[in-house]
Amino acid sequence: MSILECGVIAPEFSLPSNLDRNVTLSEFRGKNVILAFYPADWSPICRDEFTLFAEVLPMFERHEAQLIGISVDGIWSHKAVVEQRKYPFPLLSDFEPKGEVSKLYNVYRYHEGTSERALFVIDKKGIIRWSYLGHMGVNPGADGIIEALESIQEGAENCAPKAV
Amino acid sequence: MAPLVLVEYGDYQCDQCGDAYGMIKKIQDDLGEQLKFVFRNLPMTTVHPDALSAALAAEAAALQCKFWPMHDLLFENQKELSDNHFEKLANRLNLDMNLFDAAVKKTKLKKRIEKEVEGAIRSGVNGTPTFFVNGSRYQGDWSFAPLFNYLENILSEERMSY
Numbered sequence: 238m239s240i241l242e243c244g245v246i247a248p249e250f251s252l253p254s255n256l257d258r259n260v261t262l263s264e265f266r267g268k269n270v271i272l273a274f275y276p277a278d279w280s281p282i283c284r285d286e287f288t289l290f291a292e293v294l295p296m297f298e299r300h301e302a303q304l305i306g307i308s309v310d311g312i313w314s315h316k317a318v319v320e321q322r323k324y325p326f327p328l329l330s331d332f333e334p335k336g337e338v339s340k341l342y343n344v345y346r347y348h349e350g351t352s353e354r355a356l357f358v359i360d361k362k363g364i365i366r367w368s369y370l371g372h373m374g375v376n377p378g379a380d381g382i383i384e385a386l387e388s389i390q391e392g393a394e395n396c397a398p399k400a401v
Numbered sequence: 402m403a404p405l406v407l408v409e410y411g412d413y414q415c416d417q418c419g420d421a422y423g424m425i426k427k428i429q430d431d432l433g434e435q436l437k438f439v440f441r442n443l444p445m446t447t448v449h450p451d452a453l454s455a456a457l458a459a460e461a462a463a464l465q466c467k468f469w470p471m472h473d474l475l476f477e478n479q480k481e482l483s484d485n486h487f488e489k490l491a492n493r494l495n496l497d498m499n500l501f502d503a504a505v506k507k508t509k510l511k512k513r514i515e516k517e518v519e520g521a522i523r524s525g526v527n528g529t530p531t532f533f534v535n536g537s538r539y540q541g542d543w544s545f546a547p548l549f550n551y552l553e554n555i556l557s558e559e560r561m562s563y
Binding site for chain 2: 285286288289291292293296322323324325375376377378379380383
């Protein structure tokens, strides 16, 4: 099954986070949302995807976008990595049932039991407007996200909503 | 104009950029005038708290035409990055300290660095160090031999096209 694509309604979820509360997708309705699925906390620091995204956060915020990270790590790993690396956005734990939300987005690696490295940009109405399946060991950068957010801002209506 | 332009997006507090520093010096020695090296800022401030101040120190030194000496000193003294340290380096370079101190606080310099970061992101840069050769992202191994061979190959192709 391929990664969910532009035009699909983003599946709703509610997951525990490092913020000591569950985070629900629909709580961000009215804002753009960037979902960053990733295999595991603690990748090497200078090339780390989230270290980069932390630098780019002002650009995301200018486009009224909320960044959320999701992996199958437990919340204690999330809390530790956020404390050390100071990521200024929530990390959600797709731990129990394992990978359930990753499976909803078709980004679960069944063999390894982790999420893929994948990005989704969801618009203010909850529709996926852009998605990208990356390589496991490679930080995908933020340029695709920025282009997708700019296209939303410019009023592009490229994809008609489709049922999942 | 040099046939080779090597751009590095770097962070003065990043260990791997520190490793790259020595490697690039060697490449510069070997290729001489054939290579133009450009350094652009991508400070990863959430994990490198002194990276932005280091970048500001280098840009402030640039205003007194001492960018490269400051760039070099910063990488040669990576373990000591701090505000006091930048002042010491500025003194070592005989910079006008009043001008230097005023410059590092200038919003204009910070905005310039922010623009470089934005430029980096839009070019698909995903961490530090990231290299571009003649405008194309270099995806290979950035240790000395692979990068040097890559650059030499471009030079050979240029020579053959004459």
